[in-house]
Amino acid sequence: MPTFKLISAATCPFVQRSAITLEHKQVPYEIEFIDLDDKPQWFLDLSPLGKVPVLVVQEDERAIVLFESAVINEYLDEITPDSLLPADPLVRARHRAMIEFASAMVADSWRMGTASTREAAIEHAQALHGKLARVEAELVGPFFTGDKLSLVDTATIPVLLRTFWTVEIVPELAVFEGLPKVRAWHAAALELESVKRSAVPNLRELYRAYLGDRADSWVGSQLGSS
Incomplete structure (x- = not known):
């Protein structure tokens, strides 16, 4: 088994996707945190997009750098037992599509939390609610396909957490209603x-x-009253 180093930023939902996958698969790994507001040059040399997560895979004499959480997670799934993707090619493709859909929900959640006005925050909350309603129609429960965790779950759980914390601050956003x-x-x-x-x-x-x-965050300005 190769050795793994995950480059992270503490609050990044995309990094948490890969950390959940590593933890669920019980893959040993090292983690190093960086400040996204002051990215070190060594990180920029590793990451073509200048984003986290980055997974450095050391395999014998070679070190390969992987980036983008969906790619990292699928690689980890492929090299470990008990796949978190379905065997059926069509259903597997649907899961990959839902992972991409989860990325759109991350964007909605971030825009909701960082919007500068109440009206904009509500608009993004409604967009996120609409996407989650689509997921609700397909969700088996308790996880996406039932009792077993999938890569759709590892991709979506971080946005569920952050959305819940945002709604804690401003309940009227009502994303889970x-x-x-x-x-x-x-x-x-x-x-x-x-x-x-x-x-x-x-x-x-x-x-x-x-x-x-x-x-500029209207939600952030409400913290004193939450």
């Missing part, structure tokens, strides 16, 4: 050891501080 299976999905994710181990211990507080430190 009328979505009982999505709510249960979030609750089930919180109980997973792989999810607990995938994040720094104070992730919720760091995320809230990130929003609060943004002078």
Whole structure:
């Protein structure tokens, strides 16, 4: 088995996707955190897009750098037992599509949290609610396809967590309203050891501080009343 080093930023949902996969697959790895506001040159030399996650795979005499969470997760799935993707090619393709859909939800959630006005935050919350309603219709429960975790779950759980923390601050955003299976999905994710181990211990507080430190975030401005 190669050795693995995950380059991370503490609050990044895309990194958490890969950390959940590593933890669930029980793959030993080293993690190094960087400041995305002050990216070191060695990181920029590794990451063609200048983004996290980056997974450095050391295999015998060669070191290969992987980037993009979906690519990293699928590689990890391929080299370990008990695949988190379906065997059927068509269903597997659908799962890959839902992983991409989860990335769109990450964008909606981030825009909701960082919007400069109440109206814009509500608009992005409604867009996210609409996407989650589509997932609700397909979600088996407690996880995407039932009792077994999938790569759709590892891709979506980080956005569920951050969205829940945002709605904690401003309940009127109501992203989970009328979505009982999505709510249960979030609750089930919180109980997973792989999810607990995938994040720094104070992730919720760091995320809230990130929003609060943004002078242009309407949600962040509401922290004093939450």
